[in-house]
Amino acid sequence: MKEARQTRFRVGGMDCASCAGKIDRAVRRMPGVSDVSVSVTAGTMLVRHDETSDLDAIGRQVAGLGYAVSPGGASSGAADHGHRADHGHDHEHDHAPDHTHDHGHGAAAKPAVEGLHGHDHVPSDGPWWASRKGQAMLLTGAALVLAYAAGLLAPAIAPYAFTVAMLIGLVPIARRAFMAARAGTPFSIEMLMTIAAVGAVIINAAEEAAAVVFLFLVGELLEGVAAGKARASITSLAALVPKKAFVEEDGRTREVPAETLAVGTVILVRPGDRIPADGIVVEGESAVDEAPVTGESVPVRKRAEDTIFAGTVNGDAALRVRVTAAAADNTIARVVRLVEEAQESKAPTERFIDRFSRYYTPAVVAVAALVACLPPLLFGGSWSEWIYKGLAVLLIGCPCALVISTPAAIAAALSAGARRGLLMKGGGVLEGMGKLTAIAFDKTGTLTEGKPKVTDIVALAKPAEEVLRLAAALETGSSHPLALAILDRAAADGIAVPPVTGAHALGGKGVAGTVEGVEVFLGSPKAAAGRTAYSGETRERVEALNAEGKTVSLLVVDGALAGAIAMRDEPRPDAAAGLKALSDAGVRTLMLTGDNRRTAEAVGARLGIEVRAELMPEDKQRIVGELRKEGLVVGKIGDGINDAPALAAADIGIAMGGGTDVALETADAAILHGRVGDVALMMDLSKRTMRNIAGNIVIALGLKGVFLVTTIAGITGLWPAILADTGATVLVTLNALRLLRPIR
Numbered sequence: 001m002k003e004a005r006q007t008r009f010r011v012g013g014m015d016c017a018s019c020a021g022k023i024d025r026a027v028r029r030m031p032g033v034s035d036v037s038v039s040v041t042a043g044t045m046l047v048r049h050d051e052t053s054d055l056d057a058i059g060r061q062v063a064g065l066g067y068a069v070s071p072g073g074a075s076s077g078a079a080d081h082g083h084r085a086d087h088g089h090d091h092e093h094d095h096a097p098d099h100t101h102d103h104g105h106g107a108a109a110k111p112a113v114e115g116l117h118g119h120d121h122v123p124s125d126g127p128w129w130a131s132r133k134g135q136a137m138l139l140t141g142a143a144l145v146l147a148y149a150a151g152l153l154a155p156a157i158a159p160y161a162f163t164v165a166m167l168i169g170l171v172p173i174a175r176r177a178f179m180a181a182r183a184g185t186p187f188s189i190e191m192l193m194t195i196a197a198v199g200a201v202i203i204n205a206a207e208e209a210a211a212v213v214f215l216f217l218v219g220e221l222l223e224g225v226a227a228g229k230a231r232a233s234i235t236s237l238a239a240l241v242p243k244k245a246f247v248e249e250d251g252r253t254r255e256v257p258a259e260t261l262a263v264g265t266v267i268l269v270r271p272g273d274r275i276p277a278d279g280i281v282v283e284g285e286s287a288v289d290e291a292p293v294t295g296e297s298v299p300v301r302k303r304a305e306d307t308i309f310a311g312t313v314n315g316d317a318a319l320r321v322r323v324t325a326a327a328a329d330n331t332i333a334r335v336v337r338l339v340e341e342a343q344e345s346k347a348p349t350e351r352f353i354d355r356f357s358r359y360y361t362p363a364v365v366a367v368a369a370l371v372a373c374l375p376p377l378l379f380g381g382s383w384s385e386w387i388y389k390g391l392a393v394l395l396i397g398c399p400c401a402l403v404i405s406t407p408a409a410i411a412a413a414l415s416a417g418a419r420r421g422l423l424m425k426g427g428g429v430l431e432g433m434g435k436l437t438a439i440a441f442d443k444t445g446t447l448t449e450g451k452p453k454v455t456d457i458v459a460l461a462k463p464a465e466e467v468l469r470l471a472a473a474l475e476t477g478s479s480h481p482l483a484l485a486i487l488d489r490a491a492a493d494g495i496a497v498p499p500v501t502g503a504h505a506l507g508g509k510g511v512a513g514t515v516e517g518v519e520v521f522l523g524s525p526k527a528a529a530g531r532t533a534y535s536g537e538t539r540e541r542v543e544a545l546n547a548e549g550k551t552v553s554l555l556v557v558d559g560a561l562a563g564a565i566a567m568r569d570e571p572r573p574d575a576a577a578g579l580k581a582l583s584d585a586g587v588r589t590l591m592l593t594g595d596n597r598r599t600a601e602a603v604g605a606r607l608g609i610e611v612r613a614e615l616m617p618e619d620k621q622r623i624v625g626e627l628r629k630e631g632l633v634v635g636k637i638g639d640g641i642n643d644a645p646a647l648a649a650a651d652i653g654i655a656m657g658g659g660t661d662v663a664l665e666t667a668d669a670a671i672l673h674g675r676v677g678d679v680a681l682m683m684d685l686s687k688r689t690m691r692n693i694a695g696n697i698v699i700a701l702g703l704k705g706v707f708l709v710t711t712i713a714g715i716t717g718l719w720p721a722i723l724a725d726t727g728a729t730v731l732v733t734l735n736a737l738r739l740l741r742p743i744r
Contacts, residue, residue: 012068026183219726364397434686467563549602578676
């Protein structure tokens, strides 16, 4: 059995879906290739193949079409790991080094470079006039101006001068058309352009032929500039990670390239520096600006044991950080990689447009032939007049604007979402988000912070501050979530915690020790009742706190009840507002949790959400299935671990988390920063994208329809006809780029 493999290439110079279509069809015909995914905006090509494939030959095939080819990851800050981002979550064979990066990957770059000579699709990082496309346009424009001047000075040579000007621009276009035809794309935009220009010269319209070629080159250049803006919107994320880092070894600090940092290395991050790697703070406390990664507008206070992300900015104090991910696997690298993979995964609308265009372009050629031939043959029309109109129809019918209408918008939306910390793995997920009619949330870590906080300090025999001081002393050094909540509250209140001696845990009951010479116990009400008596009023107070979903610990000091501390996993600050935004949009929301009913209902009452509690993972999966049977389009939001069955059962599974492997890899989408309000933003982005796509299709088809009518009526000719294609393509791309605006 032949083993399935996949290889990613970087492809430079793709500016529109027509480019992607040519590459797709050319590579798909190669031996051993089973599937091809091409992303114009990401500039990547993912090839699924078996071991018989010749990757050198694939590189030469793409280079022959006029595009730059290099091994996957060569031109991006994110290394490629071959992850697949489509809905099926297929990861098989993706991590085997000999499957994705060898077999001639390095060799593929060489024929790619050699095959570029004379072609127009060479990428350029400089100004537009320094690119090969820009130079071809300027040279053709200069030749056109000279042809006009020659026509004024010597009218007899004007046709020849315009023919030369036309050929200067047309020769590379015709060469690409020929290569595309050989590779399986006979009806390319270049082929239609070549036929139209040559036909115009034959019917003595050389001046218009030259003008059409020049306008075509202008349109291609504008497409390239617009596509470059879209591409830069996501690849600019990679530039956020600094190139250098300061490593601490044996008490000394030295500067090293950030890409060489190994997991476990301790680095120094100075105030004001960008953090060069994902890591955990081991020493120091500082405000960190996470806006570049998560979109969080307010700096987040970081202290020991807190997680920080590469590309974020350290604030007011030095931090010592232990690196937890290599450069190829840091949060930004994974975000870039996932967005690129998402752009390779087509949405249903995009797939429909692709299928439509396969029949549309040959149909346009047939219509153009009928326009050119039928009137002269049946009605005695002028051959030159109707051939001219047929050539114009040929240019009007070019499908570029129509084909790019969907992927341009989806790529821009995916990039804009990623910059806000909203990851969607493919156009299908983006399209589906706006169709959700019910969303099921996990509680812990999704609607709530995921860790308890002290909510009430009840003073009985001692003041509240003293109750907290003694409790914190007992909990010093403990990693239990309730202990950490007490210690955090003491630190926040600026309480000096005294030392404890003989501290020891009492399994299932609490903790005891000696503080300042006094025996102190902190534990459950039941355990405390075994040490001291307390009044019915106190018992009622404890029960009231329990009814609110809070965990209550009683403090016993020297055999007497001193006070109580209540703790609860509190809702996220934006949870109520985020759920209201969904309800206002007509989306049904409910909480699915394994927590006890009393706690869940207390949180649900505060948030105004339907609650299903005390659920096992299979119960959550069953409920999601029941909602779908009711005809609802269901989204499931959780942490990606114990919610995995329900995430898989939902129409769209969304992981909530701060850039963890689970949050990024498990579900169909991920909300990096964990804001509940971002769910509504993600849905709004989906709806805006679909409206943008509809507008793009109207622009593409509307302009073609207008020029088709005016051309057949004899009002417009060849050079306005080319505007119906290149002009529409530029308008569609610019309209799609509006989605790159920051999401609010």
